[in-house]
Amino acid sequence: MQNRFEALKVFCSLAETLQFKETANRLAVSPPVVSRLIAELENYLGESLFIRNTRQVKLTDFGQAFLPKAERLLADSEALFVPSRARMADEMTGVVRISVPHLPGETAVIEAVAKRLAAYPDLVLDWGKDTQRLNVVEHQIDLGVRIGTVQNNRFIVKVVGETQEKLIATPEFLAAHGTPKRWRDVSDFPLVAHIDRNTGRAENWYLGGDIQITPTKPAVITNDYQAVLPFVRAGLGIGFVLDGMCKADLQAGRLVELFADLPRPSWQIYVYRPQRLVTPLRVKVVFDVLVEVLKTHI
Template identity: 30%
Template sequence: MNLFEAMKVFVKVAEVGSLSGAARILDLSNPSVTRHIADLETYLGARLLNRSTRRLSLTDTGSAYLERCRQLLADLEQATLAAGMHAANPNGVLRINAPVSFSVNHLGRLLPLYAQRYPNVELDVTLSDRVVDLVEEGFDLAIRIGKLQNSSLVMRKLAPVHVLTCAAPAYLEQHGVPQHPDDLARHACLTYAYTMPDNEWRLQRDGKVHTVRIGGGLRCNNGDLLLAAALAGMGIIRQPTFIIGDAIRAGKLLPILTDYRSDQLAIHAVYPSRQHLSAKVRTYVDFLAEQFGESPEWDRDLPI
């Protein structure tokens, strides 16, 4: 028995004073209405209605139960409406996991814009370059960069990622400009610890992949620190344009080996499920896709 459905039928029968009248209003058959009332009385172990050939009336138990049913059904309707409004209107705490350098350089400036547009959402952002377990660690979504492994997570592309190889003018003047990927093996290359393997760089040209074993005086898990070291002339850096773009435009870093491309990468928003997607997640992902797109501002005037 569907208890709430039986309660709705009972309330309507009591209001119209007729089983057949309730059946017409509820678009049910007469036997279906009769069965709902009988099942409800059996469930309660009490008679709710007195029936005769001429009239139908409530028992004392039925009268008391009717008021409780009306209140419960009204509360259920309000709860349903509230849940629907909650799902349709962004609100509550949105827990986001995102990589450090990208967030500091580009995500942070957008947080006020989203907050102004959706003031009922409270943003809780955790920065980490490791791959977190969204469900186990309680995140609503994550921003991830690179090639993503197949998983049960839903992925939406936010922007392309271009990687350039570059160095400070002073470094290149002292050590020379590499003309071929193999030349990198003889240079100090500043490596990112989360690249696997972190002692190899892959560069492509005309469909041919050049894999170069590199080394140098610095290995780090943060792109901004690698940028600072490259600006200081410590070695050659190979990082995304969202980290190094401003330094290249300012002439503080010079791109090298620009005819050679990196693997195709992208920035994605990932979240656990597309089904019953909350408004706070949906609006935030839509917002980032709108702000970044296929031609993000960090790629402006760069040799990509």
């Protein structure tokens, strides 16, 4: 059997997903390749690893006993082949494409990442802003950050924090325009709205449950999420932004939160990279650095 380690990687992934198609997606191979490697491994071992039928796939008793051994062997092999300094420099040469949304404290995050990666002069960061959840394969994205709920099992994911959105205005704005008594009244006030690039319309504001505010007559419209807060600070309207972006202004009294007692959905902030049979070391290093930086700054 030629590709033992590749077969073990496929086996461990299939043991986790119990789905041939999902395993193929994770490892960026076709389902027939997964089936072939599992069959070759079973033939080599002389034992069945999985019970397969039209309804489900599950590990055999032998497969359950074999799994921790396979995982340990793969981990040991990774440790064995830690690159030398010369090879490390070669492995850290090339482009890493990163896709990020608008982040709280984004400038500080970028500066911290840049400082951590300054030791690799031949590493090229392609840092792109993603406001539409770009297709990872089509845009050749190596890793990225998303805010929301982790839904794609094809990704290796590290959750680095949580965030909520807050309804905010300046004290001066509220003194001039009054304070909305009910959440339904908010849409009658001047609002600073962010445009959804997919629809071309102002994004709705979700406060949890069935509470939704639609900015039908905004005073300001922008496709730059980072611009919402400065417009609100200038007193042009009520805005809806991530808590990390407005935290300092709220603490200093420059902004006031409206309807703080209403429940808000919490969104995960996570770093992801596609599951692949072979991932370049430079991608793994940048992934780990980004995780550590975001945990510190968010």
